[in-house]
Amino acid sequence: MTDTPTPLPPMIELRHVAKSFGTKPVLRDVHMSIPRGTSMVIIGGSGTGKSVTLKCVLGLIEPDAGQIFVDGHDMHEGDRDAFLARFGMLFQGGALFDSLPVWQNVAFRLLRGALRRPKREAREIAIEKLRRVGLTPDVADAFPAELSGGMQKRVGLARAIAADPEIIFFDEPTTGLDPIMAGVINDLIREIVTEMGATAMTITHDMSSVRAIADDVAMLHDGVIKWTGPVAEMDRAADPYLQQFIHGRAEGPIEAVR
Amino acid sequence: MSLATPLALIGRTVLRVLAAIGRVAIFAGAAISHLVRPPFYAREFLNALLQIGWLSLPVVGLTAVFTGGALALQIYSGGARFNAEAVVPQIVAIGMVRELGPVLVGLMIAARVTSSIAAEIATMKVTEQIDALVTLSTHPMKYLVAPRLLAALIVVPLLVAVGDVIGIFGGYFVATGSLGFNPAAYLENTVDFLEPLDIVSSLVKGCAFGGIAALMGCYYGMQSGRGAQGVGRATKGSVEAAAVLILAANFLLTGVFFSI
Ligand SMILES: Nc1ncnc2c1ncn2[C@@H]1O[C@H](COP(=O)(O)OP(=O)(O)OP(=O)(O)O)[C@@H](O)[C@H]1O
Ligand SMILES: [Mg+2]
Numbered sequence: 001m002t003d004t005p006t007p008l009p010p011m012i013e014l015r016h017v018a019k020s021f022g023t024k025p026v027l028r029d030v031h032m033s034i035p036r037g038t039s040m041v042i043i044g045g046s047g048t049g050k051s052v053t054l055k056c057v058l059g060l061i062e063p064d065a066g067q068i069f070v071d072g073h074d075m076h077e078g079d080r081d082a083f084l085a086r087f088g089m090l091f092q093g094g095a096l097f098d099s100l101p102v103w104q105n106v107a108f109r110l111l112r113g114a115l116r117r118p119k120r121e122a123r124e125i126a127i128e129k130l131r132r133v134g135l136t137p138d139v140a141d142a143f144p145a146e147l148s149g150g151m152q153k154r155v156g157l158a159r160a161i162a163a164d165p166e167i168i169f170f171d172e173p174t175t176g177l178d179p180i181m182a183g184v185i186n187d188l189i190r191e192i193v194t195e196m197g198a199t200a201m202t203i204t205h206d207m208s209s210v211r212a213i214a215d216d217v218a219m220l221h222d223g224v225i226k227w228t229g230p231v232a233e234m235d236r237a238a239d240p241y242l243q244q245f246i247h248g249r250a251e252g253p254i255e256a257v258r
Numbered sequence: 259m260s261l262a263t264p265l266a267l268i269g270r271t272v273l274r275v276l277a278a279i280g281r282v283a284i285f286a287g288a289a290i291s292h293l294v295r296p297p298f299y300a301r302e303f304l305n306a307l308l309q310i311g312w313l314s315l316p317v318v319g320l321t322a323v324f325t326g327g328a329l330a331l332q333i334y335s336g337g338a339r340f341n342a343e344a345v346v347p348q349i350v351a352i353g354m355v356r357e358l359g360p361v362l363v364g365l366m367i368a369a370r371v372t373s374s375i376a377a378e379i380a381t382m383k384v385t386e387q388i389d390a391l392v393t394l395s396t397h398p399m400k401y402l403v404a405p406r407l408l409a410a411l412i413v414v415p416l417l418v419a420v421g422d423v424i425g426i427f428g429g430y431f432v433a434t435g436s437l438g439f440n441p442a443a444y445l446e447n448t449v450d451f452l453e454p455l456d457i458v459s460s461l462v463k464g465c466a467f468g469g470i471a472a473l474m475g476c477y478y479g480m481q482s483g484r485g486a487q488g489v490g491r492a493t494k495g496s497v498e499a500a501a502v503l504i505l506a507a508n509f510l511l512t513g514v515f516f517s518i
Contacts (some may be wrong), residue, residue, distance in 0.1 A: 060389045081395050089393045095386035108394050112297065159394075 011036040012057060013197040017066035019052055020195060026052050034216070035072075039193045039200040041210050041231075043245060044220035045254060050203045051092055053220065054169045057201075058087060059156040066211030070167070085114060089167035090151075092203075095157030096144035103140035106130060109163045129158040132182050138149050149181070150177045157185065161192060165256050170194065170202040174209050186212035207246055210234075219245060221254065285477050292397065292421070293404045300406035310371050311404070311413030315420065317370060321362050322354070322421040329353055334437050346439065347447040350429035355452060355460045356515075357423035361508050364434025364467030367414055368500035372475040373481040375406055376496035379479025403476040407469065414468025415461040434450070443491055459515040466511060467504045474500035 008031040017030040027048040034040045042050050055061040057068055059075060068075045075083065096105050106126035109115050129138045133154040144152055153176055160168055170189060173181035186209050190200050193215075201211055210217060211231060219242050220230040227239040234246065244252030329350050337343045361403055378472055382388050388398050431441040478496035482488045 039484055057390070058389075060392060084393060084395045087393060090391070091386045091390055093386055096391035097382075097387055097390070108396075112299070113395050 007144065008036055009069065010034055011038075011071055011234065012040075012051070012201065013069040015067045017053070017056060017068065019049070019056060019064045023065070025223055027056070030066070030181065030220070030223070030225055032218055032225060032228070034199060034201060036199055037197045038192065038215040039189070039202065039213055040130075040146065040216050040218060041202045041204060041214035042218050042220055043204065043210060046243070048220045049223065050220055051171055054089070054171060054201065058084070058089060058169070064162065068179070069205070070078050081114070082124075085163075086166045088160035088168040090153075090156045090160040090168075090170045090173055094144070094149075094152040094173075096155055096159070098144050099163065101143055102147070103127065105155060106158045106162050108159060115163050125162060129162050130155070132161070132188060133158045134181055150181065154181070154185070155189075164196065165198065166202075172203055172205065174204060174206050181188075182206065183212075188215050207248075210246075217221045221245075224226065227244045243251055263302055267324055277322055282426045282473070282477055286473055287353075288399055289403045289473065289476065292399045293408055294399075297400065297510075299401055299405050302401060303409055306406045306409035307413055310367070310376070310409050310468075311417060314367060316369055317366050317420045318363050318417050319435075321366055322425035323361065323417035323428035323431075325358055325362060326350060326354055326425035326430075327432040329425070330432040330437065332431070343437075344390040346433050346437065347444045348451040350433075351437050351448045351452050352424055352456065354425035354429070355456045356421045357472065357508070357512070358461035358467070360418050361505070362419045362425075362465060363414065363418045363464065364471065364504040364508070365501055367410070367417070367468065367471045368474075368497055368504060370502040371410070372490075372496050373493050375472065375475025376482075377489055377493045379476060379490065380398065380482030382493040383480065383482045384484060384486075384488055396478070400441050402447055403480075404464045406476060407472045410468035410472035412468075413416035418464030419462055421459075455515065455518065459511070463508060463511050466507050470503045470507060 001213050002030060012032070012034040013224065014032040017027055018025070018028040030053060032040070032053075035075070042053065044050050052061060056063045057070070057075070059080070070086070093111050096102075097108070102106070103123055103126040104111065106129055107122040109140055110117055110122040111119065112123060123140070129142055130137065130140060135151065135154055136152055139147065139151065139155075144155065147155065152187070153173070157170070160170070168189075173189065175186050177185060189200060189250045190213055193200050198219070200213070202209075214231040215232050216228065216233050219239075221241055227242045229237065231242050236241065236242070243249075250256055330346050333346050333349045333353075334343050337345050337349075360496065379388075382391075382402070387400075391398050391401060430439075430441070430444055430448075433444055434441045475498045478492040482492035
């Protein structure tokens with residue numbers, strides 16, 4: 001009969017996750033642990049499997065091996081709808097539904113299923129979320145194809161946060177945005193984590209974004225996490241792969257042609 | 259070795275075809291199971307009705323009217339060889355209702371609807387919109403496939419009925435306009451000759467062809483490979499499969515109705 005409180009399990013934990021496409025191994029043995037209410041940033045070269053990692057956690061891609069735990073439970077346990085309802089995801093390419101106007105994209109979750117609410121209210125929430133990503137209400141009735149690439153990305157971001165999820169994945173949230181807008185989005189992501197207590201996992205190539213968003217950083221290379229630790233330790237770390245990456249040097253252990 | 263290679267080729271092809279049939283059957287089963295379980299996306303369904311049904315009317319009408327007209331001419335010239343020109347109304351009616359109406363409408367739907375469903379869903383797959391649907395707790399089978407399948411099952415028989423009627427009138431206009439048939443007698447002969455089973459067979463075929471057309475579009479779309487090439491392949495494959503399956507199903511169904 002001990003009453004020592006059991007520490008809360010990490011919000012997301014990956015153990016020995018591996019995934020190949022055909023004969024090409026992408027993830028070989030990925031370990032990662034993201035404490036609740038913190039922001040993890042994944043960095044790594046193009047094509048190293050960062051997006052694949054996020055999709056594995058969401059169950060969009062089935063790993064060949066390994067286990068993924070969300071809030072202490074294996075992701076295959078329990079009801080899939082309830083599982084997905086905890087997540088928001090910004091896709092690298094936006095993935096907006098081009099048959100629906102912008103506000104219905106943002107409010108998609110609020111217009112159907114368990115979180116359904118009246119249309120007027122859903123629209124108001126959508127417009128509020130659009131404002132938070134720096135878009136004016138007049139884009140609400142436009143169709144995604146009518147927007148610029150950066151605007152589409154921000155609509156995708158608004159959709160990811162629309163239902164106030166506990167866990168949010170951002171796949172390159174600031175790619176294709178001007179520096180000021182990138183700053184706005186970095187602040188927004190930070191705010192969602194610190195004020196709303198969400199757990200975030202962000203992929204980015206932008207080192208200023210890493211410093212603005214991250215509590216922890218993980219570097220994916222060659223199918224494994226080469227380095228992981230608090231963002232403050234990133235610059236002091238001795239790992240040559242990490243140093244080459246964060247300083248953007250062409251010379252180093254990571255080959256430029258991969 | 260020299261003998262085994264062609265055998266292995268045949269074996270592999272047979273296995274591939276069987277595997278494909280299995281996958282399509284599993285897909286069809288999943289689609290139907292999603293059709294009968296809530297939630298039901300009414301807006302998607304109404305939109306599919308509009309796309310598959312209403313907007314197909316022009317092409318169906320034009321196909322039917324020209325085919326009916328040509329049929330009347332052929333039957334007249336063929337019948338004239340043994341003094342049987344008078345059978346034009348009866349044969350046009352049977353030909354249109356039992357065979358040409360359903361088959362032509364089915365093929366037009368394969369060209370018009372299957373291709374557009376496949377291209378749309380494949381594009382959604384390629385641009386990760388299907389993944390996005392899943393993350394927004396919406397099942398793609400339920401949101402994309404079930405409404406289209408249900409709409410096709412309901413509306414293609416109606417299109418076939420419309421095609422039958424227009425085809426008969428195509429024959430009627432040619433027969434009364436240039437072959438010297440009496441208008442009232444032509445229609446009377448048509449109505450007297452058609453039996454309820456003819457009409458039932460026409461509608462059942464329409465329903466089957468509609469189901470095939472929608473399922474093939476959805477299946478190929480969902481299986482699409484990556485990139486623009488993937489979308490192109492999916493679209494081409496869906497139309498080929500739908501057209502061949504519609505013609506095969508027509509043969510089988512005609513056999514079934516023949517034996518009744
Ligand atoms: N569905 C798929 N089928 C086949 N191969 C895939 C699939 N998804 C990803 N890959 C392959 O997996 C590898 C990793 O892809 P991923 O999209 O995760 O890269 P990434 O790290 O996100 O790169 P980037 O920074 O350029 O977005 C790539 O080589 C890609 O070709
Ligand atoms: Mg990526």
